[in-house]
Amino acid sequence: MTVYLLCFALFLVGLYGVIAKRDLIKIILSIGIMGYAVNLFLILFAYKRDAIYPILTPGAAPQVMVDPLPQALVLTSIVIELGTTALLVALAVRLYQKYGTFDITKIRRLRG
Amino acid sequence: MNNHGMTLIVKTVTRITVWMILLYGFYIILHGHLTPGGGFAGGVIIALAFLNVLLAYGRKFTQEWLNIHLLETVESLSALLFVVMGVIGVVIGGSFLANFLSKGALFHLVSAGTILPLNIIIGFKVAMSLFLVVWVLAGVKMSKGGEA
Amino acid sequence: MPVETWLIFTLGFMILGSIVALEIRDILSAIIAISVVGLGVSMAFLFLQAPDLAIVQFLFEIFALIILVRAFIDKKNHQFEPSSSSMVMTIVGVVAIAVIFMLSIPMFRLLPPFGEPLMSVSQHYLDFGASETGAANLVASIILDYRAYDTLGEVTVLFTAILGAFAILRTTAKHKTAGGNDE
Known part of the structure; x- marks a missing residue:
């Protein structure tokens, strides 16, 4: 319960960054923080007490394992996040080339 | 033109280590069904090896060393191959992406049916697309003031 | 510990x-x-x-x-x-975050406690994954066999991301080479 709440607090820190910050780089970083929190929350949900990683080892007796399904989903999610971050960075660089600033309020003012 | 990239020390070290990094990436991809890792992790490692060359030697050398058009082709082909594997699964196994190859013995390198080829495809896909994104980004100069 | x-x-x-x-x-x-x-x-x-x-x-x-x-x-x-963000936005942001956090606490009580997952579907993967797919790494057996369709979606997203980056940045690259030829 405490762990879940702390993970949610991490997500909210990212949300605060998206709401309150005006720098585009800071907004991209905040989106990254939110992604970390979501991935970590899914894996926290999959943890089973005193269980081991879901990989069989030769010659070892079968043991209780943690839930492998969220791990598989998060594995794809992390790589997708990397692609998304790269795309966001590309957009930010393009905006900087056009307007010469990362400040979103100034970009809004300089339309056209 | 020799001044592109970083210092001689970085270049020399890169010349040796890039092959080790590539080898490690392929190892991670090929053992994806036995140990932690797999196509995603191995693909990122291979992309990082190429990125290492790009950072150490600069853009011009990398363009000569790597065939960027070939990378783009591999990138698109691996996505196509993934779908083709799925369609073969429909024909032989009865469902999309069915595991139609023989399963083999547990803990052997050549086992687990289609998981090994799919891992290799995913590895190439991830490596090429991530490297190409950085390649495009690195080609852009941050011009102050903007062009508009 | x-x-x-x-x-x-x-x-x-x-x-x-x-x-x-x-x-x-x-x-x-x-x-x-x-x-x-x-x-x-x-x-x-x-x-x-x-x-x-x-x-x-x-x-x-x-x-x-x-x-x-x-x-x-x-x-x-x-x-x-x-420029640092305006004082008003910061205060509004912090207050909104605090309110959301307070309101969410009852919701987290409804979740199963930490360390005891439900595992209704996953138990099948854990029991039969190795014999059905032949892979020792059960995570790999899920992403590339049981749920390979999910991975196909991931491949599509990556493809779209690289396509988007190319589409956004390619035009400027062309501009630059044209400018370089003029010199």
């Missing part, structure tokens, strides 16, 4: 790191702080018995650091946040 203690320590460290990353004015320091947070996530994955994810998260961190530094940090001048 139980794993929960380690996790609370790591999570607290990560929250602190992300606050530093958002509030510091030097952009280079912010990017490095965010990388430290990501390495904290990687460590948390190790505590939670997910070595696959720890490896991928670690590599993700290195890659993201290179992309961000390469794109946003100029060799000549150190970048600073152009």
Whole structure:
């Protein structure tokens, strides 16, 4: 319960960054923080007490394992996040080339 | 033109280590069904090896060393191959992406049916697309003031 | 020590790191702080018995650091946040976050307690995964056999991301070569 709440607090820190910050780089970083929190929350949900990683080892007796399904989903999610971050960075660089600033309020003012 | 990239020390070290990094990436991809890792992790490692060359030697050398058009082709082909594997699964196994190859013995390198080829495809896909994104980004100069 | 203690320590460290990353004015320091947070996530994955994810998260961190530094940090001048956000927005943001946090506490009580997952579908994967797919790594057996269709979607997203980056940045690259020929 405490762990879940702390993970949610991490997500909210990212949300605060998206709401309150005006720098585009800071907004991209905040989106990254939110992604970390979501991935970590899914894996926290999959943890089973005193269980081991879901990989069989030769010659070892079968043991209780943690839930492998969220791990598989998060594995794809992390790589997708990397692609998304790269795309966001590309957009930010393009905006900087056009307007010469990362400040979103100034970009809004300089339309056209 | 020799001044592109970083210092001689970085270049020399890169010349040796890039092959080790590539080898490690392929190892991670090929053992994806036995140990932690797999196509995603191995693909990122291979992309990082190429990125290492790009950072150490600069853009011009990398363009000569790597065939960027070939990378783009591999990138698109691996996505196509993934779908083709799925369609073969429909024909032989009865469902999309069915595991139609023989399963083999547990803990052997050549086992687990289609998981090994799919891992290799995913590895190439991830490596090429991530490297190409950085390649495009690195080609852009941050011009102050903007062009508009 | 139980794993929960380690996790609370790591999570607290990560929250602190992300606050530093958002509030510091030097952009280079912010990017490095965010990388430290990501390495904290990687460590948390190790505590939670997910070595696959720890490896991928670690590599993700290195890659993201290179992309961000390469794109946003100029060799000549150190970048600073152009203008700190307005006082009103900061206060509104903090109050909204606090309210959301308070309201969400009852919802988290409804979740199954930490360390006791439901595992209704996964139990089948754990029991029969090795015999049905022949893979020792059960995570690999899920992403590439049981749920390979999901991975196909992931491939499509990656393809779209690279296509988007090309579409956004290609035009400027052409401009630049045209300018270079004029010299």
